Amino acid sequence: MSKILVIEDEAAIRRVLKKILSEESDTYSVEEAEDGLAGMEKIKEEDYDLVLCDIKMPKMDGVEVLEATKKIKPETPFVMISGHGDLETAVTTMKMGAFDYISKPPDLNRLLNTVRIALDRKELVTENKRLKKKVSKNYEMIGDSKAIGQIKEMIEKVAPTEARVLITGENGTGKELVAHWLHQKSERSNGPMIEVNCAAIPSELIESELFGHVKGAFTSANKDRAGKFEAANGGTIFLDEIGDMSLPAQAKVLRALQENKIQRVGSDKDIKVNVRVIAATNKDLKKEIEDKKFREDLYHRLAVILIQVPQLNERREDIPLLVTHFTTKITQEQGVPSKPFSEEALQLLKEYDWTGNIRELRNVVERLIILGSEKIEKKDVQLFASK
Numbered sequence: 001m002s003k004i005l006v007i008e009d010e011a012a013i014r015r016v017l018k019k020i021l022s023e024e025s026d027t028y029s030v031e032e033a034e035d036g037l038a039g040m041e042k043i044k045e046e047d048y049d050l051v052l053c054d055i056k057m058p059k060m061d062g063v064e065v066l067e068a069t070k071k072i073k074p075e076t077p078f079v080m081i082s083g084h085g086d087l088e089t090a091v092t093t094m095k096m097g098a099f100d101y102i103s104k105p106p107d108l109n110r111l112l113n114t115v116r117i118a119l120d121r122k123e124l125v126t127e128n129k130r131l132k133k134k135v136s137k138n139y140e141m142i143g144d145s146k147a148i149g150q151i152k153e154m155i156e157k158v159a160p161t162e163a164r165v166l167i168t169g170e171n172g173t174g175k176e177l178v179a180h181w182l183h184q185k186s187e188r189s190n191g192p193m194i195e196v197n198c199a200a201i202p203s204e205l206i207e208s209e210l211f212g213h214v215k216g217a218f219t220s221a222n223k224d225r226a227g228k229f230e231a232a233n234g235g236t237i238f239l240d241e242i243g244d245m246s247l248p249a250q251a252k253v254l255r256a257l258q259e260n261k262i263q264r265v266g267s268d269k270d271i272k273v274n275v276r277v278i279a280a281t282n283k284d285l286k287k288e289i290e291d292k293k294f295r296e297d298l299y300h301r302l303a304v305i306l307i308q309v310p311q312l313n314e315r316r317e318d319i320p321l322l323v324t325h326f327t328t329k330i331t332q333e334q335g336v337p338s339k340p341f342s343e344e345a346l347q348l349l350k351e352y353d354w355t356g357n358i359r360e361l362r363n364v365v366e367r368l369i370i371l372g373s374e375k376i377e378k379k380d381v382q383l384f385a386s387k
Helices: 011-024 036-045 062-072 084-095 108-138 146-158 175-184 206-211 247-259 285-290 296-302 316-334 343-351 357-371 378-384
Strands: 002-007 028-033 050-054 078-082 100-103 165-168 193-197 236-240 261-263 270-272 276-281 305-308
Touching (some): 011 108, 084 100, 146 175, 316 343
Parallel strands (some): 078 100
Antiparallel strands (some): 261 270
């Protein structure tokens, strides 16, 4: 049921609008307010999917109602109702965030079409928010250990800034989770988050992947193609395993960080980019610098903030929480019943040598859920978690 509020001081127009909307669909629930002040009180008390608001009203005009609502419920869509002399003001309200305006007397088809589109857009915004929350849960950082608490605290401080971050840690420790949290808690969270696994891309293709290419730049370049930096414009680019990037590509990344512009492979035309860079590596970059495999100037550009992600063996107290988290996810994904873990089973998992870190723990939990007893006991862990 879509809740619509009609704010209009002319009783006749108010009744007509309510009648038209109520007859149009039995999914519309229409309420009335006789002036801006009364409408504002209703908006404070209720959440509306759409507000139809007259511009010229006593006590509080439509512009004031729109402005006040945007401060407390910014996602509430407004359609302004304008008289003959209010068209200029109606256009101004759209710049303030109103969805559209309709003129008096309202044209039936235009009114209904505007209402439908506004409600569809509201539904889309709500769905996008729901999906974003769902995506966020996919990158949830689980743990109450001191080490994880320190990382979360650092993310809260660093994320709202534009500072570049270098995340270090062994494979499987969850470096990508830290990167996603940094993006989602940043001012760029509405922009794209583009991931590039530098270790998975051949050295001869990494520059094209990052910066794009123009047609004819190399044998298989049969058309112009944008790179990851352009795709991340206005958002964040996550350069995972940057220690595996070739030196020529490192030089181009350095230029992009210094000048906020790139060049596609085969072109000398500069393209401006506005990108926050987060990088991660499982390598000791200072040793890589000594071995002439990584540029020292690029390291200092990237490592404004350093975040070290601990091994799972260094945060064993988080294992029961992680087991519960993985059990919930795996049973949902696999469509199988959940299985409780005994205290003895959890204790044995806490004593295990997790050389593969969190990734290995997840695999073991999945194996136990699929192959273990109805209640996971110590014997199940001994059988299915052994190397």
